[in-house]
Amino acid sequence: MAGLYLVALTVSALGVLAVDLRHRLALGAAPGRKLLLIACGTVFLLVWDIAGIASGVFVRGDSPLLLGVDLAPHLPLEEPVFLAFLCHLTLVVHAIALRVAARRRAGREAA
Template identity: 65%
Template sequence: MPGLYLIAILLSAAGVAALDARFRLAFWHRPGRAALAVLAGTALLLAWDIAGIAAGVFVKGDSPLLLGIDLAPHLPLEEPFFLAFLCQLALTVWAAAERRGTRRRERMP
């Protein structure tokens, strides 16, 4: 089913966003900083992908789950969405771990 991969990425991002909102971890704690971190991380990883594609290291596989729209050769439309999700997830997990560490340090005598 074309588009299933993109739908999975978006649903996963929505789940992480719901946890983020519930516990005010990243985007709901400091939205400007979070957005900048995700955009910068996505841009860096996309540049890395483009360099890998140019070097012949990265190639797009054939999958019926992709929409079939390429932004460039071997760069499917889903890739920037995946990279943004990866950055969002990493930022949210980092914020959760940082909060847990802070709470543990506050409890220590």
């Protein structure tokens, strides 16, 4: 089913965004800075992908789940969506880890 991977990425990204906004983790806490970080991370990883494609390390596999739209040779449309999702997810997980560590620290200090 063409496009299923893009749909799965979009649904996953919306789920992470909902958790993020609900708990004010990344975009919910500082949207401007976090959007810049997501954009910079996505661009960095796209450049990394392009270098890998140019050197022959990365190639696009055939999958019926991809939409079939290539932004460049061996660079499917889904790739930048995945990279942006990965960057956002990393920021959310990092924010959660910081909160957990702060709560543990506060618990030890209270005891």
